[in-house]
Amino acid sequence: MGLRIVFVLLIPPMKSVDLRPATELENAFFTSYCSNGRTVTFFGDAHPYYAGSVVRAMASARNGYREISALFAEDIAAAEQNDTPDDSNEELAVFFARLRQDYRATVVRIERLTPTIVELIVRAPAAARKFRPGQFYRLQNYASTAPIVGGQRLVMEALAMTGAWTDPQAGLLSMIALEVGASTRMISHLAVGGEVVVMGPTGTPTHIPYGENVLLCGGGLGNAVLFSIAHALKAHQCRVIYFAGYRNGADVFKMDHIEAATDQVIWCTDAGEPIVPRRPQDRHWRGTIIEAMVAYHQGQLGMPLIPFNSIHRIIAIGSDGMMNAVRQARKTVLQTAFRPHIAIGSINSPMQCMMKEICAQCLQKHRDPETGREVVPVFSCFNQDQELDRVDFDNLRDRLRMNSVLETLGTSWLEYLLSYEQMVG
Ligand SMILES: Cc1cc2nc3c(=O)[nH]c(=O)nc-3n(C[C@H](O)[C@H](O)[C@H](O)COP(=O)(O)OP(=O)(O)OC[C@H]3O[C@@H](n4cnc5c(N)ncnc54)[C@H](O)[C@@H]3O)c2cc1C
Ligand code: FES
Structure with a gap:
């Protein structure tokens, strides 16, 4: 754009603004634009001195705020003397109230x-x-x-x-x-x-197709979030079969919501009390989701309401292990069950900023399903819904465990604090 880096001079007594080409880039925080006393500040990663990392970009703001403060010194002093909110500007007051x-x-x-x-x-x-x-x-x-x-x-x-x-x-x-x-x-x-x-x-809204047969696999907490997706699918005239997996029958919650948004539910529990189905078409299976899917396909749970060979799309939400098991089952024990279909997992990568492609903490490794070769990775905070066959689950598992020492310390510390509070009342 041909902008020169310049710095600002305040010339008393008129307080007019004069910009001069900078000799030290470190202290230059304005572009060359200057019109009727108005200037444009220049901070952040695009600044030639502060380019390179988020930390440097933030340092530009830390060093540069003084220049702005100097420009508005009189206004700041006046505002500090009278620090009650300025309600005289009604429009501004309404705007802030709305915010x-x-x-x-x-x-x-x-x-x-x-x-x-x-x-x-x-x-x-x-x-x-x-x-x-x-x-x-x-x-x-x-x-x-x-x-x-x-x-x-x-x-x-x-x-x-x-x-x-x-x-x-x-x-x-x-x-x-x-x-x-x-x-x-x-x-x-x-x-x-x-x-x-x-x-x-x-993240990205889950793609909600029209008129498809959709198989949902929810593991543990996945069941908390799948019902909003199931509800949207039903609103688009999809038929929904839902395999809901729980460690223990006592873990089930929001059964009404799940039933309201599905054509059939297969409740699966590893242990504890079985979940008693409340609709004639629903079933309970003692074992994993994968075992339940095999049993369903083989007719052990009665005539399938939505046979797997009519499924257009699978959406799995749960632990990385559970989603990987769904991915693998489609290649092994259920290899002949499905016709070509789309299989999506909601990938819970480690996250930090969650601002879509800023910090890269959530980068998920992908592989070409045919060749196994690594391909362009995906920012999971940009799109959590990823093709099961492309996700490198070994990489996901390793990354999810990278903070495990700190997480364990955090949990132990919290337990100590809470028990301390109980002791001292
Ligand atoms: C897209 C997405 C959606 C999710 N939706 C849900 C949901 O609806 N419900 C749900 O229960 N879970 C959900 N999760 C998982 C949830 O975010 C994690 O279970 C949660 O972050 C774990 O927190 P914690 O209680 O173990 O807390 P902590 O142990 O305090 O950890 C919180 C986060 O901070 C990191 N961390 C901890 N200590 C440090 C440290 N000292 N330095 C740096 N990092 C540290 C951890 O690795 C972790 O990422 C979702 C995850 C993703 C990615
Ligand atoms: S979490 Fe920061 S870019 Fe995705």
């Missing part, structure tokens, strides 16, 4: 669904309005308002949480969390009415 109303997230209620699963319902109108099934949010509490236990603030790491359901009219959004580590366990300690960070929705 507060739409973009702040507050906890409405927290419901325990099972001994290890909690539902968090927040009021977050814009986030709820924009949600489409399959998308997720970045949930975190504020350090400044986090509860203090044993002298320690319970501050969460950022959590990726799929939207379970929304009520856009009421501005409500539900997220359902499996309490696996420290941060997910802190959800039940959030204060009702308190503010939380709910960034999103992020």
Whole structure:
């Protein structure tokens, strides 16, 4: 663009702005544009001195804010003297009120669904309005308002949480969390009415086809999020068969929601009380989802309502192990069961920014299913729904375990703090 890096001079007493070519790029934070006292600041990764990394880009803001402060020194001093909000500008006041109303997230209620699963319902109108099934949010509490236990603030790491359901009219959004580590366990300690960070929705809405036969495989928590996808599929005249897998029969929740959005459910449990089907067409299977699928295909659960050779699409959401098992079963024990179909998994890569292709923490390795050769990786926070046959599950498993030491320490520390609180009352 031919912009020169220049710095700013304030010339008293007129306070006019004069830009001069910079001799030291480190201290140059303005482009050459200068018109009627207006200038354009230049920060971040595109700046030649601060290019190269996020840390350098942030350093440009750290060093450059002084230049802006100098430009507005008088206004800042006046504002600091009178730090009550300026309501004289009605338009501005209305604008900020709308921002507060739409973009702040507050906890409405927290419901325990099972001994290890909690539902968090927040009021977050814009986030709820924009949600489409399959998308997720970045949930975190504020350090400044986090509860203090044993002298320690319970501050969460950022959590990726799929939207379970929304009520856009009421501005409500539900997220359902499996309490696996420290941060997910802190959800039940959030204060009702308190503010939380709910960034999103992020990720990509799950593709909802019209008039297809769709097989859903939900493992554990996957069942919390699949019903919004199932609901959307039914609205598009799809026929939906749902294999819902649980470690224990006691883990089941929201049966009504699942039944309302499916033609048939096969409830699968590894242990505990069996789940008693409530509709004539539904079944229970003691064992894994894969065993249940084989039994269903072979007619051991009665005449299949939606035979596998009529399935157009499989969507699996669950642990990496469960989704990999679905991928493999289609090549082995169920090899002849399906006709050509699309098979998608919702890939729960490690995440950090969740801002779609910024930090690269969520990069998922992909391989060509024919040759096994590595191909272009995918940012899972950009699109969590990935073709099962392309995902490198070994890589996913390794990456999901990369923080396991820190996660274990975090959990032990939280347990210690909570037991300490119980001891001292
Ligand atoms: C797209 C997507 C959707 C998901 N949807 C859901 C959902 O709806 N419900 C649900 O329950 N789970 C969901 N998950 C999984 C959920 O995000 C993880 O289970 C959760 O992050 C684990 O948190 P934790 O309780 O183990 O907390 P922690 O152990 O506190 O870890 C939270 C995160 O921070 C990292 N971490 C921990 N300590 C450190 C440290 N010291 N330094 C750096 N990093 C650290 C961890 O590796 C982890 O990624 C989803 C994941 C993805 C990717
Ligand atoms: S999590 Fe940061 S780019 Fe995906």
